[in-house]
Amino acid sequence: MVAPAGTSTAWPPSPPAVASGTTTPLVDGFGRVHRDLRISVTDRCNFRCTYCMPEDGLSWQPPESQLTAEELGRVARRFVESFGFTSIRLTGGEPTVRADLVDVVTRLASLPVDLALTTNGSRLTRLAPALADAGLRRVNVSLDSLRPDRFQTATRRDALPAVLDGIRAAVAAGLAPVKVNVVVTRGFNDDEVVDFARFGREEGVTVRFIEFMPLDADRRWARRSVVPAHEIVERIDTVFPLVTSARSSSPARVLRFADGIGEVGVIGSVTEPFCSSCDRVRLTSDGQLRSCLFATAETDLRAILRDPRTDLEAALDTAIRKTIAGKWAGHGISEVSFTRPTRSMSQIGG
Ligand code: SAM
Numbered sequence: 001m002v003a004p005a006g007t008s009t010a011w012p013p014s015p016p017a018v019a020s021g022t023t024t025p026l027v028d029g030f031g032r033v034h035r036d037l038r039i040s041v042t043d044r045c046n047f048r049c050t051y052c053m054p055e056d057g058l059s060w061q062p063p064e065s066q067l068t069a070e071e072l073g074r075v076a077r078r079f080v081e082s083f084g085f086t087s088i089r090l091t092g093g094e095p096t097v098r099a100d101l102v103d104v105v106t107r108l109a110s111l112p113v114d115l116a117l118t119t120n121g122s123r124l125t126r127l128a129p130a131l132a133d134a135g136l137r138r139v140n141v142s143l144d145s146l147r148p149d150r151f152q153t154a155t156r157r158d159a160l161p162a163v164l165d166g167i168r169a170a171v172a173a174g175l176a177p178v179k180v181n182v183v184v185t186r187g188f189n190d191d192e193v194v195d196f197a198r199f200g201r202e203e204g205v206t207v208r209f210i211e212f213m214p215l216d217a218d219r220r221w222a223r224r225s226v227v228p229a230h231e232i233v234e235r236i237d238t239v240f241p242l243v244t245s246a247r248s249s250s251p252a253r254v255l256r257f258a259d260g261i262g263e264v265g266v267i268g269s270v271t272e273p274f275c276s277s278c279d280r281v282r283l284t285s286d287g288q289l290r291s292c293l294f295a296t297a298e299t300d301l302r303a304i305l306r307d308p309r310t311d312l313e314a315a316l317d318t319a320i321r322k323t324i325a326g327k328w329a330g331h332g333i334s335e336v337s338f339t340r341p342t343r344s345m346s347q348i349g350g
């Protein structure tokens, strides 16, 4: 059994305060205030994770459809200045394959937000110092197996040493706390959750276990392949006793190791959905605003950005407000009426 909540340290540190007086909270029809922007900076990727992309056959969007660094900066500024957003996470596809990623980070780092990046880690050895210098605060690195053969099966790439080196490079560059994201799938890597817990303790990183969601391009997702968050916690707790942390907040449930050596997180998007407290909005690399990861409709902010006739700031603010006002209550994965979005995870931005 996991022990009840105890005291905990405040981490990550609060982002700098946003100038007050000019911002209006971005509230939807269910009273949820949105403060977290996920920006996909590219739909391209150098991996082909089985739960995300097909082995081949997924064509890239044309370069001219991708928002430029300047356009990304403009849109992000609206979210911060008009709506008081406090965190921005860059994702993809694989953000580190974007040639001007450091420029993107430099522009966004001028905003008073907690700026983070989700990456497969394969290019971090080279990039981590430059990203930290540009103002990036934290990284999450995705890693689904510590075994070379399984890693290759999961990603269709032979890159485990590069990812492990990338995690260490991120720690060395001070992109802390470094978090390692593990998508757990039944019969593939569910026997590695304790190994990952041990890895986190030894490497000084926080491992977060994520339930497999129906966003794989191959459309092989099935409920039986989801390993529920509670089962992941129980497996780890048997070997490394866990204590529920008072810091738990959606989406991750945070559990501290009872001996004080670090913590783990579990994200039960399927079995423990956190939709009722969701504060996220997403921008795809081609400039489409989505109110939910599973949204089936998008708002074209790129068209607004590139229309020379518009009053840009007012038009963007109106489009953003309208999109979020129409946000639904939740993804409804467990309902019979659930419809998958047309785009898969790498095309949306996880
Ligand atoms: N390429 C980067 C990476 O892998 O971290 C960023 C983009 S990736 C789409 C963002 C996150 O989504 C990763 O942590 C990845 O493991 C996760 N992800 C991808 N497909 C998923 C799925 N079907 N269910 C749950 N998580 C998924």
Ligand code: SF4
Pocket: 045, 046, 047, 048, 049, 052, 053, 092, 093, 094, 120, 142, 345, 346
């Ligand atoms: Fe690429 Fe990330 Fe998707 Fe893997 S999860 S295929 S690294 S975008």
